[in-house]
Amino acid sequence: MARPSLLLLASVLAAGCATQPSAGQVKADLIVAGDYVLTMDGDRPVLEVGAVVVDGGRIVAVGPRDEISRRYRADETLDGEGRVVMPGLINGHAHSAMTLMRGIADDRELMDWLRNYIFPTEVRFVDPEFVRIGTELACWEMIRGGTTTFVDMYYFPDAVAQAVEKCGLRVLVAPTVIDQKSPDAADAADSLRLAADFVAKWKGRNNRIIPIIGAHSVYTVKPPQLEAVRAKARELGVPVSIHLCESRFEIDYARETYSTTPIDLLEDIGFLDGPTIAAHVIYPTDEEIPILAQRKVGVIHNPTSNMKISSGVAPVAKMLQAGVAVGLGTDGAATNNDLDMWEEMRLAAFLQKVATMDPQVVPARTALRMATQGGAEAIGLGDQIGALTVGRRADLIQVSLADLHFTPMFDLVSHLVYVADEQDVVTVVVDGKLLMQEGEVLTVDAERVRAEATALADRIRTTVVDKESRTPVAAP
Numbered sequence: 001m002a003r004p005s006l007l008l009l010a011s012v013l014a015a016g017c018a019t020q021p022s023a024g025q026v027k028a029d030l031i032v033a034g035d036y037v038l039t040m041d042g043d044r045p046v047l048e049v050g051a052v053v054v055d056g057g058r059i060v061a062v063g064p065r066d067e068i069s070r071r072y073r074a075d076e077t078l079d080g081e082g083r084v085v086m087p088g089l090i091n092g093h094a095h096s097a098m099t100l101m102r103g104i105a106d107d108r109e110l111m112d113w114l115r116n117y118i119f120p121t122e123v124r125f126v127d128p129e130f131v132r133i134g135t136e137l138a139c140w141e142m143i144r145g146g147t148t149t150f151v152d153m154y155y156f157p158d159a160v161a162q163a164v165e166k167c168g169l170r171v172l173v174a175p176t177v178i179d180q181k182s183p184d185a186a187d188a189a190d191s192l193r194l195a196a197d198f199v200a201k202w203k204g205r206n207n208r209i210i211p212i213i214g215a216h217s218v219y220t221v222k223p224p225q226l227e228a229v230r231a232k233a234r235e236l237g238v239p240v241s242i243h244l245c246e247s248r249f250e251i252d253y254a255r256e257t258y259s260t261t262p263i264d265l266l267e268d269i270g271f272l273d274g275p276t277i278a279a280h281v282i283y284p285t286d287e288e289i290p291i292l293a294q295r296k297v298g299v300i301h302n303p304t305s306n307m308k309i310s311s312g313v314a315p316v317a318k319m320l321q322a323g324v325a326v327g328l329g330t331d332g333a334a335t336n337n338d339l340d341m342w343e344e345m346r347l348a349a350f351l352q353k354v355a356t357m358d359p360q361v362v363p364a365r366t367a368l369r370m371a372t373q374g375g376a377e378a379i380g381l382g383d384q385i386g387a388l389t390v391g392r393r394a395d396l397i398q399v400s401l402a403d404l405h406f407t408p409m410f411d412l413v414s415h416l417v418y419v420a421d422e423q424d425v426v427t428v429v430v431d432g433k434l435l436m437q438e439g440e441v442l443t444v445d446a447e448r449v450r451a452e453a454t455a456l457a458d459r460i461r462t463t464v465v466d467k468e469s470r471t472p473v474a475a476p
Protein backbone atom coordinates (compact mmCIF):
# COMPACT_ATOMS: atom_id res chain seq x y z
CA MET A 1 0.00 0.00 0.00
CA ALA A 2 2.90 2.34 0.76
CA ARG A 3 4.23 2.20 -2.75
CA PRO A 4 1.43 3.95 -4.66
CA SER A 5 1.29 6.66 -1.99
CA LEU A 6 4.98 7.35 -2.36
CA LEU A 7 4.64 7.45 -6.12
CA LEU A 8 1.72 9.84 -5.80
CA LEU A 9 3.72 12.02 -3.43
CA ALA A 10 6.64 12.03 -5.83
CA SER A 11 4.46 13.09 -8.74
CA VAL A 12 2.75 15.83 -6.69
CA LEU A 13 6.19 17.15 -5.72
CA ALA A 14 7.34 17.01 -9.31
CA ALA A 15 4.21 18.89 -10.47
CA GLY A 16 4.75 21.46 -7.72
CA CYS A 17 8.34 21.98 -8.79
CA ALA A 18 7.27 22.31 -12.42
CA THR A 19 5.20 25.41 -11.69
CA GLN A 20 8.18 27.19 -10.17
CA PRO A 21 10.55 28.92 -12.57
CA SER A 22 14.05 27.52 -12.20
CA ALA A 23 16.89 29.90 -11.48
CA GLY A 24 17.28 32.52 -14.16
CA GLN A 25 14.04 31.66 -15.97
CA VAL A 26 11.78 34.56 -16.85
CA LYS A 27 8.06 34.17 -16.28
CA ALA A 28 5.72 34.88 -19.24
CA ASP A 29 2.03 34.44 -20.10
CA LEU A 30 2.29 32.15 -23.09
CA ILE A 31 4.80 30.28 -25.25
CA VAL A 32 3.74 29.21 -28.75
CA ALA A 33 6.09 26.75 -30.40
CA GLY A 34 6.41 25.55 -33.98
CA ASP A 35 8.50 23.29 -36.20
CA TYR A 36 8.77 26.53 -38.15
CA VAL A 37 8.38 30.10 -36.94
CA LEU A 38 7.64 32.29 -39.93
CA THR A 39 8.45 35.72 -38.58
CA MET A 40 8.00 37.86 -41.74
CA ASP A 41 10.97 39.74 -40.29
CA GLY A 42 13.51 40.68 -42.94
CA ASP A 43 16.53 39.58 -40.91
CA ARG A 44 15.47 36.01 -40.21
CA PRO A 45 12.20 35.18 -41.95
CA VAL A 46 11.99 31.50 -40.94
CA LEU A 47 13.28 29.78 -37.79
CA GLU A 48 13.21 26.01 -37.62
CA VAL A 49 12.04 24.46 -34.33
CA GLY A 50 11.37 27.78 -32.68
CA ALA A 51 9.01 29.47 -30.27
CA VAL A 52 7.43 32.83 -29.58
CA VAL A 53 7.10 34.11 -26.01
CA VAL A 54 4.16 36.34 -25.15
CA ASP A 55 3.70 38.50 -22.08
CA GLY A 56 1.34 41.37 -21.37
CA GLY A 57 -0.16 41.12 -24.85
CA ARG A 58 3.19 41.60 -26.59
CA ILE A 59 5.89 39.42 -28.09
CA VAL A 60 8.82 39.38 -25.68
CA ALA A 61 11.07 36.81 -27.36
CA VAL A 62 11.40 34.80 -30.57
CA GLY A 63 14.07 32.14 -30.89
CA PRO A 64 15.09 28.49 -31.08
CA ARG A 65 12.79 26.24 -29.05
CA ASP A 66 15.45 24.88 -26.66
CA GLU A 67 16.88 28.30 -25.94
CA ILE A 68 13.38 29.68 -25.23
CA SER A 69 12.65 26.70 -22.91
CA ARG A 70 15.82 27.41 -20.98
CA ARG A 71 15.13 31.10 -20.60
CA TYR A 72 11.35 31.25 -20.15
CA ARG A 73 8.61 29.58 -18.19
CA ALA A 74 4.98 30.34 -19.09
CA ASP A 75 1.52 29.76 -17.64
CA GLU A 76 0.64 28.02 -20.88
CA THR A 77 2.78 26.46 -23.60
CA LEU A 78 1.34 25.40 -26.95
CA ASP A 79 3.35 22.60 -28.51
CA GLY A 80 4.55 23.09 -32.01
CA GLU A 81 5.19 19.65 -33.45
CA GLY A 82 3.99 19.58 -37.05
CA ARG A 83 2.97 23.24 -36.85
CA VAL A 84 3.97 26.62 -38.20
CA VAL A 85 3.75 29.74 -36.05
CA MET A 86 3.19 32.86 -38.12
CA PRO A 87 1.64 36.33 -37.86
CA GLY A 88 -2.16 36.42 -37.97
CA LEU A 89 -3.67 37.44 -41.31
CA ILE A 90 -4.86 41.01 -41.86
CA ASN A 91 -8.11 41.59 -43.72
CA GLY A 92 -7.81 45.21 -44.85
CA HIS A 93 -11.32 45.68 -46.20
CA ALA A 94 -14.53 44.11 -44.96
CA HIS A 95 -18.17 44.87 -44.29
CA SER A 96 -18.57 42.21 -41.62
CA ALA A 97 -22.30 42.35 -41.00
CA MET A 98 -22.87 41.62 -44.69
CA THR A 99 -22.34 37.97 -43.80
CA LEU A 100 -26.12 38.12 -43.27
CA MET A 101 -26.57 39.03 -46.97
CA ARG A 102 -24.31 36.29 -48.27
CA GLY A 103 -25.88 34.84 -51.42
CA ILE A 104 -28.74 37.33 -51.48
CA ALA A 105 -27.92 38.66 -54.95
CA ASP A 106 -25.09 36.87 -56.71
CA ASP A 107 -23.81 37.18 -60.27
CA ARG A 108 -24.60 40.87 -60.77
CA GLU A 109 -22.39 43.84 -61.51
CA LEU A 110 -21.59 46.37 -58.80
CA MET A 111 -24.10 49.16 -59.45
CA ASP A 112 -27.05 46.79 -60.11
CA TRP A 113 -26.07 44.83 -56.99
CA LEU A 114 -25.74 47.97 -54.84
CA ARG A 115 -28.72 49.99 -56.02
CA ASN A 116 -31.29 47.28 -56.59
CA TYR A 117 -30.46 44.82 -53.85
CA ILE A 118 -28.00 45.90 -51.19
CA PHE A 119 -28.94 49.53 -50.45
CA PRO A 120 -32.71 48.74 -50.27
CA THR A 121 -32.13 45.66 -48.09
CA GLU A 122 -29.82 47.63 -45.81
CA VAL A 123 -32.24 50.51 -45.31
CA ARG A 124 -35.00 48.07 -44.46
CA PHE A 125 -33.22 45.55 -42.23
CA VAL A 126 -29.95 46.90 -40.90
CA ASP A 127 -30.20 47.98 -37.26
CA PRO A 128 -27.83 47.54 -34.29
CA GLU A 129 -29.07 43.98 -33.70
CA PHE A 130 -28.51 43.02 -37.36
CA VAL A 131 -24.99 44.47 -37.19
CA ARG A 132 -24.22 42.74 -33.90
CA ILE A 133 -25.30 39.33 -35.21
CA GLY A 134 -23.65 39.75 -38.62
CA THR A 135 -20.40 40.94 -37.07
CA GLU A 136 -20.30 38.01 -34.63
CA LEU A 137 -20.90 35.64 -37.53
CA ALA A 138 -18.00 37.26 -39.39
CA CYS A 139 -15.75 37.18 -36.32
CA TRP A 140 -16.30 33.45 -35.91
CA GLU A 141 -15.37 32.87 -39.55
CA MET A 142 -12.34 35.15 -39.38
CA ILE A 143 -11.01 33.56 -36.17
CA ARG A 144 -11.53 30.07 -37.60
CA GLY A 145 -9.50 31.08 -40.67
CA GLY A 146 -6.59 32.75 -38.88
CA THR A 147 -7.46 36.41 -39.44
CA THR A 148 -6.44 38.46 -36.42
CA THR A 149 -7.08 42.05 -37.60
CA PHE A 150 -9.67 43.48 -39.95
CA VAL A 151 -10.82 46.85 -41.21
CA ASP A 152 -14.57 47.15 -41.13
CA MET A 153 -16.71 49.72 -42.93
CA TYR A 154 -20.37 49.61 -42.04
CA TYR A 155 -23.22 51.19 -40.09
CA PHE A 156 -23.99 51.25 -36.34
CA PRO A 157 -20.28 51.20 -35.44
CA ASP A 158 -20.96 50.82 -31.71
CA ALA A 159 -22.52 47.43 -32.42
CA VAL A 160 -19.42 46.43 -34.45
CA ALA A 161 -17.02 47.65 -31.78
CA GLN A 162 -18.90 45.92 -28.96
CA ALA A 163 -19.10 42.60 -30.85
CA VAL A 164 -15.38 42.68 -31.69
CA GLU A 165 -14.46 43.74 -28.17
CA LYS A 166 -16.08 40.52 -26.95
CA CYS A 167 -14.73 38.17 -29.62
CA GLY A 168 -11.16 39.36 -29.09
CA LEU A 169 -10.07 40.30 -32.62
CA ARG A 170 -8.29 43.54 -33.51
CA VAL A 171 -10.30 45.90 -35.71
CA LEU A 172 -10.32 49.31 -37.33
CA VAL A 173 -13.98 50.33 -37.28
CA ALA A 174 -15.02 52.84 -39.95
CA PRO A 175 -18.55 54.22 -39.67
CA THR A 176 -19.71 54.93 -43.22
CA VAL A 177 -20.22 58.51 -44.36
CA ILE A 178 -22.50 58.44 -47.39
CA ASP A 179 -24.73 61.12 -48.92
CA GLN A 180 -27.98 59.22 -49.01
CA LYS A 181 -30.39 57.74 -46.53
CA SER A 182 -28.52 54.91 -44.86
CA PRO A 183 -29.51 52.57 -42.03
CA ASP A 184 -28.15 54.94 -39.39
CA ALA A 185 -28.21 58.42 -40.94
CA ALA A 186 -30.16 60.74 -43.23
CA ASP A 187 -27.31 62.14 -45.34
CA ALA A 188 -23.56 62.88 -45.39
CA ALA A 189 -23.62 65.57 -42.67
CA ASP A 190 -25.65 63.35 -40.37
CA SER A 191 -23.41 60.32 -40.95
CA LEU A 192 -20.25 62.39 -40.39
CA ARG A 193 -21.62 63.69 -37.10
CA LEU A 194 -22.32 60.10 -35.98
CA ALA A 195 -18.87 59.00 -37.12
CA ALA A 196 -17.18 61.79 -35.15
CA ASP A 197 -19.17 60.92 -32.02
CA PHE A 198 -18.15 57.27 -32.43
CA VAL A 199 -14.45 58.13 -32.78
CA ALA A 200 -14.55 60.42 -29.75
CA LYS A 201 -16.21 57.68 -27.71
CA TRP A 202 -13.87 54.81 -28.65
CA LYS A 203 -10.48 56.43 -29.21
CA GLY A 204 -7.94 55.16 -26.69
CA ARG A 205 -10.49 52.95 -24.92
CA ASN A 206 -9.20 49.52 -25.99
CA ASN A 207 -5.98 49.04 -27.97
CA ARG A 208 -7.74 46.36 -30.11
CA ILE A 209 -10.64 48.58 -31.15
CA ILE A 210 -9.40 51.42 -33.33
CA PRO A 211 -12.08 53.89 -34.44
CA ILE A 212 -11.52 55.53 -37.85
CA ILE A 213 -13.85 57.21 -40.38
CA GLY A 214 -15.14 55.72 -43.65
CA ALA A 215 -16.07 57.80 -46.68
CA HIS A 216 -18.05 55.47 -48.94
CA SER A 217 -16.71 56.67 -52.31
CA VAL A 218 -16.44 59.66 -54.67
CA TYR A 219 -19.69 58.61 -56.34
CA THR A 220 -21.72 58.65 -53.11
CA VAL A 221 -20.03 61.55 -51.24
CA LYS A 222 -19.61 65.01 -52.85
CA PRO A 223 -16.26 66.84 -52.84
CA PRO A 224 -17.15 69.35 -50.06
CA GLN A 225 -18.38 66.45 -47.95
CA LEU A 226 -15.16 64.52 -48.64
CA GLU A 227 -13.22 67.61 -47.52
CA ALA A 228 -15.30 67.70 -44.35
CA VAL A 229 -14.52 64.02 -43.69
CA ARG A 230 -10.78 64.62 -44.03
CA ALA A 231 -10.94 67.74 -41.85
CA LYS A 232 -12.78 65.87 -39.11
CA ALA A 233 -10.41 62.88 -39.36
CA ARG A 234 -7.44 65.23 -39.08
CA GLU A 235 -8.98 66.95 -36.08
CA LEU A 236 -9.58 63.58 -34.38
CA GLY A 237 -6.22 62.11 -35.46
CA VAL A 238 -7.61 59.07 -37.29
CA PRO A 239 -7.25 57.60 -40.81
CA VAL A 240 -10.00 57.53 -43.44
CA SER A 241 -11.04 54.41 -45.32
CA ILE A 242 -12.63 54.81 -48.77
CA HIS A 243 -13.64 52.73 -51.81
CA LEU A 244 -11.50 54.12 -54.63
CA CYS A 245 -11.45 53.46 -58.39
CA GLU A 246 -13.61 50.45 -57.71
CA SER A 247 -15.40 50.16 -61.04
CA ARG A 248 -15.66 51.56 -64.56
CA PHE A 249 -18.85 53.24 -63.38
CA GLU A 250 -16.89 55.28 -60.83
CA ILE A 251 -14.35 56.37 -63.46
CA ASP A 252 -17.13 57.41 -65.87
CA TYR A 253 -19.02 59.15 -63.07
CA ALA A 254 -15.99 61.22 -62.06
CA ARG A 255 -15.31 62.16 -65.68
CA GLU A 256 -18.91 63.14 -66.43
CA THR A 257 -19.56 64.89 -63.10
CA TYR A 258 -16.19 66.48 -62.29
CA SER A 259 -14.26 66.17 -65.58
CA THR A 260 -11.50 64.33 -63.80
CA THR A 261 -10.50 60.97 -62.27
CA PRO A 262 -11.38 59.87 -58.73
CA ILE A 263 -7.72 60.00 -57.58
CA ASP A 264 -7.16 63.39 -59.20
CA LEU A 265 -10.31 64.69 -57.53
CA LEU A 266 -9.12 63.51 -54.10
CA GLU A 267 -5.65 64.93 -54.70
CA ASP A 268 -7.19 68.27 -55.76
CA ILE A 269 -9.14 68.69 -52.55
CA GLY A 270 -6.24 67.57 -50.33
CA PHE A 271 -8.05 64.40 -49.27
CA LEU A 272 -4.96 62.23 -49.76
CA ASP A 273 -2.98 64.52 -47.48
CA GLY A 274 -3.59 62.33 -44.44
CA PRO A 275 -3.63 58.61 -43.65
CA THR A 276 -5.87 56.86 -46.16
CA ILE A 277 -6.88 53.22 -46.56
CA ALA A 278 -8.17 52.86 -50.12
CA ALA A 279 -10.04 49.71 -51.05
CA HIS A 280 -9.85 48.24 -54.58
CA VAL A 281 -7.92 50.89 -56.60
CA ILE A 282 -8.53 48.99 -59.83
CA TYR A 283 -8.24 51.91 -62.24
CA PRO A 284 -5.42 54.26 -61.25
CA THR A 285 -3.66 55.73 -64.28
CA ASP A 286 0.08 55.09 -64.64
CA GLU A 287 0.66 58.71 -63.57
CA GLU A 288 -1.46 58.28 -60.46
CA ILE A 289 0.38 55.23 -59.08
CA PRO A 290 3.43 57.26 -57.91
CA ILE A 291 1.01 59.72 -56.25
CA LEU A 292 -0.43 56.85 -54.20
CA ALA A 293 3.12 55.91 -53.13
CA GLN A 294 4.05 59.51 -52.35
CA ARG A 295 0.91 60.14 -50.32
CA LYS A 296 1.46 56.82 -48.51
CA VAL A 297 -2.06 55.68 -49.41
CA GLY A 298 -2.58 52.13 -48.15
CA VAL A 299 -4.20 50.15 -50.95
CA ILE A 300 -6.31 47.10 -50.17
CA HIS A 301 -6.64 44.63 -53.01
CA ASN A 302 -9.78 42.45 -53.00
CA PRO A 303 -9.21 39.89 -55.75
CA THR A 304 -12.18 37.59 -55.09
CA SER A 305 -14.74 40.38 -54.90
CA ASN A 306 -13.26 42.14 -57.93
CA MET A 307 -13.47 38.93 -59.95
CA LYS A 308 -16.95 37.95 -58.80
CA ILE A 309 -18.62 41.22 -59.76
CA SER A 310 -16.33 41.73 -62.77
CA SER A 311 -15.02 45.02 -61.45
CA GLY A 312 -11.64 44.55 -63.11
CA VAL A 313 -8.05 43.71 -62.23
CA ALA A 314 -6.10 46.10 -60.02
CA PRO A 315 -2.53 46.77 -61.21
CA VAL A 316 -1.09 45.26 -58.04
CA ALA A 317 2.30 44.32 -59.48
CA LYS A 318 2.76 47.88 -60.78
CA MET A 319 1.68 49.43 -57.50
CA LEU A 320 4.04 47.21 -55.49
CA GLN A 321 6.87 48.06 -57.83
CA ALA A 322 6.17 51.77 -57.37
CA GLY A 323 6.43 51.35 -53.60
CA VAL A 324 2.71 51.53 -52.77
CA ALA A 325 1.77 49.71 -49.53
CA VAL A 326 -0.65 47.02 -50.70
CA GLY A 327 -2.63 44.74 -48.41
CA LEU A 328 -5.41 42.25 -49.05
CA GLY A 329 -9.07 42.17 -48.13
CA THR A 330 -12.14 40.06 -48.63
CA ASP A 331 -14.66 42.90 -49.03
CA GLY A 332 -18.12 42.02 -47.69
CA ALA A 333 -19.38 38.46 -47.70
CA ALA A 334 -22.10 39.46 -50.15
CA THR A 335 -19.50 39.89 -52.94
CA ASN A 336 -16.99 37.18 -52.06
CA ASN A 337 -18.83 35.15 -50.54
CA ASP A 338 -16.58 34.17 -47.64
CA LEU A 339 -13.95 35.81 -45.45
CA ASP A 340 -11.12 33.42 -46.31
CA MET A 341 -7.80 35.27 -46.47
CA TRP A 342 -5.95 32.16 -47.72
CA GLU A 343 -8.08 32.35 -50.83
CA GLU A 344 -7.32 36.09 -51.20
CA MET A 345 -3.58 35.37 -51.03
CA ARG A 346 -3.83 32.66 -53.66
CA LEU A 347 -6.07 34.66 -55.99
CA ALA A 348 -4.00 37.84 -55.59
CA ALA A 349 -1.03 35.92 -56.96
CA PHE A 350 -2.94 34.08 -59.71
CA LEU A 351 -4.92 37.09 -60.92
CA GLN A 352 -1.77 39.18 -61.47
CA LYS A 353 -0.08 36.30 -63.28
CA VAL A 354 -2.92 35.79 -65.75
CA ALA A 355 -3.59 39.52 -66.20
CA THR A 356 0.07 40.23 -67.04
CA MET A 357 0.72 36.82 -68.66
CA ASP A 358 3.82 36.65 -66.46
CA PRO A 359 4.04 33.82 -63.88
CA GLN A 360 6.84 35.61 -62.04
CA VAL A 361 4.77 38.56 -60.83
CA VAL A 362 3.40 38.44 -57.26
CA PRO A 363 5.25 35.29 -56.18
CA ALA A 364 4.01 33.39 -53.10
CA ARG A 365 6.25 35.41 -50.77
CA THR A 366 4.78 38.67 -51.99
CA ALA A 367 1.21 37.40 -51.55
CA LEU A 368 2.04 36.25 -48.02
CA ARG A 369 3.58 39.62 -47.24
CA MET A 370 0.46 41.42 -48.48
CA ALA A 371 -1.65 39.38 -46.03
CA THR A 372 0.68 40.11 -43.08
CA GLN A 373 3.36 42.81 -42.84
CA GLY A 374 2.30 44.57 -46.06
CA GLY A 375 -1.31 44.67 -44.89
CA ALA A 376 -0.19 46.06 -41.52
CA GLU A 377 1.67 48.86 -43.31
CA ALA A 378 -1.32 49.59 -45.56
CA ILE A 379 -3.60 50.10 -42.56
CA GLY A 380 -1.09 52.15 -40.59
CA LEU A 381 -0.06 49.48 -38.06
CA GLY A 382 3.22 48.47 -39.73
CA ASP A 383 5.22 48.68 -36.50
CA GLN A 384 2.56 47.08 -34.29
CA ILE A 385 1.46 43.86 -36.02
CA GLY A 386 2.17 41.86 -39.19
CA ALA A 387 5.47 40.26 -38.12
CA LEU A 388 6.72 38.23 -35.17
CA THR A 389 9.32 40.52 -33.66
CA VAL A 390 9.97 41.56 -30.08
CA GLY A 391 7.82 44.47 -28.95
CA ARG A 392 4.93 43.93 -31.37
CA ARG A 393 1.43 43.05 -30.24
CA ALA A 394 1.09 39.27 -29.93
CA ASP A 395 -1.23 38.51 -32.88
CA LEU A 396 -0.23 35.10 -34.17
CA ILE A 397 -1.54 31.79 -35.40
CA GLN A 398 -0.48 28.16 -35.57
CA VAL A 399 -1.08 26.32 -38.83
CA SER A 400 -1.05 22.53 -38.64
CA LEU A 401 0.95 20.72 -41.30
CA ALA A 402 -0.79 17.44 -40.47
CA ASP A 403 -3.06 17.36 -43.51
CA LEU A 404 -1.65 15.19 -46.28
CA HIS A 405 -1.93 18.08 -48.72
CA PHE A 406 1.26 19.44 -47.13
CA THR A 407 3.21 16.25 -47.92
CA PRO A 408 5.81 16.35 -49.35
CA MET A 409 6.85 19.89 -48.52
CA PHE A 410 9.68 21.41 -50.50
CA ASP A 411 8.94 25.05 -49.76
CA LEU A 412 7.05 26.23 -46.67
CA VAL A 413 5.88 29.57 -48.10
CA SER A 414 4.71 27.96 -51.33
CA HIS A 415 2.59 25.53 -49.30
CA LEU A 416 1.13 28.22 -47.07
CA VAL A 417 0.07 30.40 -50.01
CA TYR A 418 -0.81 27.84 -52.67
CA VAL A 419 -2.07 24.92 -50.53
CA ALA A 420 -3.16 25.91 -47.02
CA ASP A 421 -6.75 26.76 -46.22
CA GLU A 422 -8.81 27.91 -43.25
CA GLN A 423 -9.21 24.37 -41.87
CA ASP A 424 -5.45 24.08 -41.35
CA VAL A 425 -5.41 26.88 -38.77
CA VAL A 426 -5.48 25.40 -35.26
CA THR A 427 -4.55 28.26 -32.93
CA VAL A 428 -5.36 31.97 -32.97
CA VAL A 429 -3.88 34.44 -30.48
CA VAL A 430 -4.69 38.16 -30.52
CA ASP A 431 -3.08 40.60 -28.10
CA GLY A 432 -1.74 37.60 -26.22
CA LYS A 433 -5.18 36.03 -25.68
CA LEU A 434 -6.23 32.67 -27.09
CA LEU A 435 -9.27 33.05 -29.39
CA MET A 436 -9.03 29.56 -30.92
CA GLN A 437 -7.35 26.44 -29.58
CA GLU A 438 -7.10 23.09 -31.38
CA GLY A 439 -9.52 24.41 -34.00
CA GLU A 440 -12.20 25.40 -31.50
CA VAL A 441 -13.27 29.05 -31.47
CA LEU A 442 -13.37 30.03 -27.79
CA THR A 443 -14.87 33.51 -27.89
CA VAL A 444 -17.95 33.28 -30.12
CA ASP A 445 -20.91 31.04 -29.27
CA ALA A 446 -21.38 29.47 -32.70
CA GLU A 447 -24.74 27.84 -31.92
CA ARG A 448 -26.30 31.01 -30.55
CA VAL A 449 -25.07 33.01 -33.56
CA ARG A 450 -26.33 30.32 -35.93
CA ALA A 451 -29.82 30.49 -34.40
CA GLU A 452 -29.90 34.30 -34.45
CA ALA A 453 -28.62 34.56 -38.03
CA THR A 454 -31.09 31.94 -39.24
CA ALA A 455 -34.03 33.78 -37.67
CA LEU A 456 -32.95 37.08 -39.27
CA ALA A 457 -32.42 35.47 -42.67
CA ASP A 458 -35.97 34.13 -42.60
CA ARG A 459 -37.27 37.70 -42.39
CA ILE A 460 -35.03 38.92 -45.22
CA ARG A 461 -35.80 35.94 -47.47
CA THR A 462 -39.48 36.71 -47.73
CA THR A 463 -39.06 40.37 -48.68
CA VAL A 464 -36.13 40.72 -51.07
CA VAL A 465 -37.54 40.23 -54.53
CA ASP A 466 -35.76 39.91 -57.85
CA LYS A 467 -36.67 42.96 -59.98
CA GLU A 468 -37.20 40.99 -63.19
CA SER A 469 -38.78 37.72 -62.13
CA ARG A 470 -40.61 39.16 -59.08
CA THR A 471 -39.58 36.11 -57.08
CA PRO A 472 -37.70 36.15 -53.79
CA VAL A 473 -34.00 36.27 -54.69
CA ALA A 474 -32.98 34.04 -51.83
CA ALA A 475 -35.79 31.53 -52.09
CA PRO A 476 -34.74 28.14 -50.74
Ligand SMILES: [Zn+2]
Nearest residue numbers: 243279331332
Ligand atom coordinates in the same frame (compact mmCIF):
# COMPACT_ATOMS: atom_id res chain seq x y z
ZN1 LIG B 1 -16.22 47.41 -49.92
